[in-house]
Amino acid sequence: MAGKTLTLDEFATRVTSGMTIGIGGWGSRRKPMALVRALLRSPVTDLTVVTLGGPEVGLLCAAGKVRKLVYGFVSLDSIPLDPHFRAARESGAVETAEYDEGMFVTGLRAAANRLSFLPIRAGLGSDVLTMNPGLRTVASPYADEEYVAMPALPLDVALVHVNRADPVGNVQYLGPDPYFDDLYAMAAGACYVSCEEIVPTGRLLDHAPAQTLLFSRMYTTGVVETPRGAHFTSCVPDYDRDEAFQAHYAAAAKDPEAWQGFARTFLDGGEQDYQAAVARFHDHAAPRQESRA
């Protein structure tokens, strides 16, 4: 049982151009942002990104990393739309597959089960079928009914961020919602987990029940300890979404000149530089958001 701990730089070499990557979390919640920032610094390009999307979509699009977006939605939650995502759609810069949220989850489930599709009622009669011309329906072999045959969404790699993990890749979430991180892990050929803290296996259940162990090391390829690695999205109970910073991000994303300044300040250096720049942002611009802890 070999240790699977990696640095962010080591992780970044594992993702190569043209891959399909699934990104866990939901909207602007528990997104593996440090892993995404590592990809922004890497030469990787031509990605297919599969996600219930938050700001990782805008960041990857703005950096020219994305060929195709496969999504159930893209939202910053407290800000309905990411300006970079909006620009990418309105300029036609990226290919897209937009699905009903339930269809998207069904596609991941099909991939996790090694099936080419799973049936679902959602999508029938809607323009999701028009917007995804490859989608087919399937007749029930048991009843006079027809369903959407949601194709599997298999992933080359999945990226998720959680509260804790052990060095061999057992994964623990401590917030109220697992989102679909276990499904991304199961739908992928390789899964990279970033976490607030790596703890010895024997300490995982010190303060939390076994139900918080979201998925096992069987699914985990590598583990990266990156405190505040979901910033500026939420990672409760460790921290809430950084609303002031998210607003700053969204405002900068609307204006090419402001965006250059944002990228210079926050994205050009490494992860430690990013976290230090965020601390300076709060010292100068706004009172620091209290953590929920």
Next chain:
Amino acid sequence: MTVTRAEICAVACADAWRDSGEVLAHAVGVVPTIGARLARLTHNPDLVLSDGEAFLLAGPPPAGATAEDGGVIEGWIPFGRIFDIVASGRRHSMMGASQLDRYGNQNISLIGDWRRPKRQLIGVRGAPGNTVNHRTDYWVPRHSVKVFVDRVDVVCGVGHDRARAGGAGRFHDLGVVITDLAVLDYDAAGRLRLRSAHPGVAVADVVRNTGFELDTTGATTTRLPTAEELRLIREVLDPAGSRDQEVRPSS
């Protein structure tokens, strides 16, 4: 204190859940959220409420707060379980609509061509799944010809014409459309018609702000809130008055 338009709308929204029984109320928007909670506190005590995050609540949360701030939790409902509830039919939604046509086809995805939108909106979200699995109502806080259009650019929520063409299955169930001006429902042919105009709104105002022909025969006036409903809205559910941000008192 006179009754505001937002309060009339909230009560109309509550009435939409009157007969839905023991199902999960899904409400998008301030006024529909007040409506669902009001229904739970008045005529539909079986209605199931969520805090919009991971918990079911035994009653409405403290005004303007979430379950964490003192609501009584009666269930766990992470996002992963929502789609199972949708598929089971134990849910009744009231969603927004950026565009709505005469058959109740709803668009929240984008304006223009899907390959290269003129304006990207919120996306189809759960509308395709909601409309083929359980009752779906719509809430339109600004009734206008921009919303009520001849043809929607993307069908997210499935309307009656498409459902009747055989494409949406046996659980398609559109209920009412509530706006800042009126309550609409569907006639036998599946077309929107005027059920009632809100007090102070002329039928002609509704017609003028609707981009397709609207049957107004049989239209009544939307009922006023009772004294108890007003007390619950003002003192329990929305003491901060956020409903007035969504529907202006002057409208």
